[in-house]
Amino acid sequence: MAGSLGRGAMLAHWLGCALICAFVLAAEGCASLPKEVPRQQSEALADPATTALGRLVAQSSPDPALSGFHVIASGEEAYGTLISLADHATRTLDLQYYLIEADESSREILLHVRAAAERGVRVRVLVDDLHSDDGKDRAFLRFAGHRNIEVRMFNPFPAGRFSKLTRVLSSATDVRRLNRRMHNKAFIADNALAMTGGRNIGDAYFLRAPEQNFVDLDVIAAGPAVRRLSAAFDRYWNNPLAVPVETLANPAQATDSAAATGASSSRPGPALVSTEAESKRIDAQGMTPPGKIDARASFLGRQFAAGGKLALEWASASVMVDAPSKAAPDQAPAAGETMSKELGRTLSGARQEVILISPYFIPGDRGVTWMADLVKRGVKVRVLTNSLAATDAPIVHVGYRRYRRDLLRAGVELHELKSRPGRPQKIIGDYTSSQATLHVKAAVADRTNLFVGSMNFDPRSASQNTETGLIIHSAKLAQQVAQLFAGVIDDNSYLLRLSEQGTVQWVDGRGDQAAVFDTEPDTSWQKRLWIDVLAPFTPEQLL
Structure with a gap:
């Protein structure tokens, strides 16, 4: 399960590193972070009021000093909220997550994110690197191949990226750094509306896993709170620990079409993104694919459909x-x-x-x-x-x-x-x-x-x-x-x-x-x- 790959696997990982350090003295074979990494600095949208979402938030707010909130306890509701945010963004989407699973829910959400990029939306995805093995490099590299999408891995394992074992072997002398992980979660649209809280992106967080699901909590945020979340995202995005996936992954992996696109794959694996054609279809229809949870039935989806002001709780x-x-x-x-x-x-x-x-x-x-x-x-x-x-x-x-x-x-x-x-x-x-x-x-x-x-x-x-x-x-x-x-x-x-x-x-x-x-x-x-x-x-x- 997704969660068990967190605390339990992390402890096992570092205990394994300790054993390796005790018995393997070939420290010169261990890698460290690359010193010179080509990356462009970028910032959140400076004026969200120029977007449709920004104008909607402004007309909904009783006081520009207050932020708007809505509590999301339902997994289905959280899933629909992320889809709605992706579908209604017109300028920027910023995603910051500890874990993006390689499963159907992640694939569907990122499909909508990619459709937004097709519309010209700038997309920045920042993911903690602890769970990027098992082929996810290929998927993220392919995803970042879009002209409007950037993907960065936070606090990465610089070598041995093709399996957990090789990552442990290559990081045995860097345990103190790699034991520290980016656990933040935020999904921000046009620097105007966001969802943040406890959920990662994956089936179990949206109550769609067959064996084990997570009871979780998030909030929709609007107004000044979102701008502060975006400012924090920028600090992480422009930090030296945020390394572009192109620097870490082998570019040849991006051509592995089946693994990278996840097209029609029924077996578990890095099925993170869909084909460009399907992405364009979703963008044209502006809705969730048939047979899936309808994002329009979520609180935010209903608010968008109804027009008028957002029915949020406004507070400091x-x-x-x-x-x-x-x-x-x-x-x-x-x-x-x-x-x-x-x-x-x-x-x-x-x-x-x-x-x-x-x-x-x-x-x-x-x-x-x-x-x-x-x-x-x-x-x-x-x-x-x-x-x-x-x-x-x-x-x-x-x-x-x-x-x-x-x-x-x-x-x-x-x-x-x-x-x-x-x-x-x-x-x-x-x-x-x-x-x-x-x-x-x-x-x-x-x-x-x-x-x-x-x-x-x-x-x-x-x-x-x-x-x-x-x-x-x-x-x-x-x-x-x-x-x-x-x-x-x-x-x-x-x-x-x-x-x-x-x-x-x-x-x-x-x-x-x-x-x-x-x-x-x-x-x-x-x-x-x-x-x-x-x-x-x-x-x-x-x-």
């Missing part, structure tokens, strides 16, 4: 984006250039309630102390994360479970998502036929301030990955996410508690009908044993 907001230098171990970000501290200040100001939602939740001793202090001040602290059965990265569970007892002793209300829903959640979308995995990164303070972004509440997000997030000062939107939290914990999560002997228990249900488990629910003894074996050897800072 803080746009928080880590400095790209966070990804360079020899360039520590300056004070104020990492978002975790700003978010911490906002949540620390809560007086009644803090809700934290994070798929990878490793608070550390400082986090436990912080939450305990909130509880002592009378603040109700409520947390939702993945159960062992639901997580896509079981090895990360090792770090989280170290703190469960301390959190419960401190009075934190702790919930873990079930792997199978007890009751469908209409607002999220239909994932009832597959395993559910939490992927939402959100927080609510006093039901008046809402955080949505790419940042998990764990050491990796705080110190290793670069992240994007919004703090929106809107009671309406904060209440929406609080209601989403309440709906999930009612029927689709376990409530944790301590037994009289001080051991962790999982409670499913309420009152006399509640079932109580003394071991991780819905897991095998082999899986639990494996976690026990890994625990002493798993470095928390890599999770």
